[in-house]
Amino acid sequence: MKEKTLDKHQLRIGLFVMLDLPWMSHPFLTNSFKIRNQRQLRILRQLDIDQVRVDLDRSDIFSEDELGETVTLEATETSEADEDPGSTLWAEKNERIRRLKQRRSRLNQCAKCYMQKVSLARKLMSHLRSAPAQAAEEAHELVDGMVGELIEDAETTVQLVNLKHQDENSYHHAINVSALALVLGRKLGLDEVQLRLLGQGALFHDLGHLKIPTQILMKKGPLTEPERRFYEQHPRYGAEIARQIGTLPVGVIEIIAKHHEHLDGSGYPGGLRANDIGLLTRILTVVNRYDNLCNGFGGERALSPHQAVSRMYSKERQCYDPKVLTTFITNLGVYPPGTVVRLNDARIAVVISINADDLLKPNVLVYSEEIPAEEALVLDLTEEGIGIRESLHRSELTEKQIEYLNLSDKLSYYFQGARGDLGR
Template sequence: MASIKISVERLTEGLYIKLPLQWADHPFLRNHFKIKDQQQIRLIQKLGIQFVYLLPEKSDNNPLAPETTADKISEQEEKFLDKQAEKLWQEKQGRIERLRNYKRKIQRCEKNFDRSMSQLRSIMGKIKSRPLNAITEADFLVESMVDTLMESDNVALHLMNDKKDSEDIYFHSLNVAVLSMLLGKSHGMSAAEIKVIALGALFHDMGKLKIPTAILRKTTPLSAPEINYLKLHPKYSFDLASLADNFPKAAMPILLQHHEMLDGSGYPKQLKADDIDLYAQLVSVINAYDNLCHPTDKSQARIPYSALSYLFKNKKAQYNGDFLALLVRMMGVYPPGSVVQLSNQQLGLVVSVNSDRLLYPNVLIYDPSVPPNEAPILDLEESELKIERAIPPNKLPEKVHIYLNPRVRISYYFDPND
């Protein structure tokens, strides 16, 4: 969007301007904004700058005539403006501190995520040779996750950094477990029920360890024999879990039935409606969502917003409608990982949602005047802005894509939002 350089004497209300300063060198919350009153104009003039950049397309007014001169600031007004500037600086410092606290929470969440991934790799590695040990370790992992989930009424769901593209089964299994636990909690299930669901979700795809990698990673259409082979993985998961006497019986149907559909079109037994275990129905919704976001053919991947919309609009006959609706409410209209355009036309990446403020996610803002590692994270509840639409990452200009770094893999973890 083209900008025009104008002197600060020409400023008036309704102009959308960008300051020629670094974010830390002025008291305003953003480098660019629409001027709302004379006080803002006076504060800009006191910054010691000679000009600003005007964005005409986003302005509601025209600048004053070029020959305009600013009125001299009286001593009384000078004191008043100094107090207002100090107030703005305090508000800005408060925002900076909240951002620091948020980033500390993200770091804590990422440590928990990495720890869980490491434990899951160990568990999967032992499932054939030492199944009792594997289930015991999984039990400890799930117990700690359930405790974290249940200890707070308000849980924040965060977008995690993806590390290795070769560990699809681990990321998928942990993703499905995390989201299934959250959905179980949103449904009002007890900690004991959520633990069963989490164990089933963690192990629902372990039967794929027995499927040839060439089939699992094939991006062209599978042949009929390959499809039949892949459809054996629920039985393989069940067989592996049966090696351990300590795997909870209530979780077994999740392993066998997470691909069954309410209309009977699923597999392996074409079960219908109430014949499908309720826990399996819950996990199957999450499994479908994550598979839409991460198909084998990455060119077919849907953004989270699109995946939720597709399931809700087109798959109610196949998946539990209550769980689908609850998933949309739980994730928010724009889940973490969604690239969005805000009402001021800025672009951003949704990085977290809070369970009690779904309409106001935290958005990482594209601001080329700020280094990417210091990019502002905007809490929409504290802003007058709102999300206008979701944008496919491949539609972003290259420089914006590099800055926001939208994830190829959408991984989640949760953290109590104290």
């Protein structure tokens, strides 16, 4: 960064300024921004500060002589309402703060609903051995609740659930996959009966893990060939357990048995091809693979959501139903929730949810040293007129940025409608 300090009367349109002031002592939304108009210049000159730091790398190009000149403000016609441009900007900032609080409240509501579902999943899984019929009934109720939430609002989208500390990852994985599968299933036009089958299949898809030794399931490095062959039987084991429960529908058992099969025959355990794999299973296969890539699977390094989608489309798309994969990617966006990005103005942010009207400009939570983390900006990039320069991996961030953005080692997803009426 090429930095220079100027007298506030030398500031001009096109300079990128960095205000050394508390965030609430000025009416601008951030402490760092490019001056875009005369109104901003007027307000900057009214601030209780004599000198301002500017970042020349993010400013328009000016000569040293230009930067040394005192700038005369243009005379403009002002209406009575515009006589105090600062008061107008303060009103705008306070309105933005109000909207930001609403957005954060909805994110917290979504996280609360997600954790309720994880708790229910943990409870029903604990009943699988001692009371399998009861576990199946609890799963039916859990999925019914999720389907009910989903169909209440036509504009439901996938949301990132920011959870700093996670444990019991199998339950998080089950709810992640269930939520993603239900959203995708609805986008593909499934009716409520099909959605319930899909949801139960998603919840129980890894039932066969009960018969896989912990040292294989939790192994950090790559599996040996015998370990891999053993692990690849878990869909078959899961289907056997599901049949023994006695109350799970045939459609659910089929999802459990085939969720690692691929359309090109490269899957396991049966090496089945397209004609042997139903639509519900095809949906589950896509979302399960995505969540595994994002959260690390079988010793693999976790990918960013952007990297996961890119890998599935560029290197693996022969494995999946084209319509299912395309619909999934379209509804997750170019930068899926959980993707860490660098904005065009160099700020770091994490994508919270997509914007259906512009997949290149999602809603993001922005890292900012001058704004307290509990008041972090949650911006709609279409409103801000800001684009994304690049996606980043979590490993490229500092610990301070990771803490501020509340990023976990694992990603969690749920869904939320435009009204945000969750948490039954």
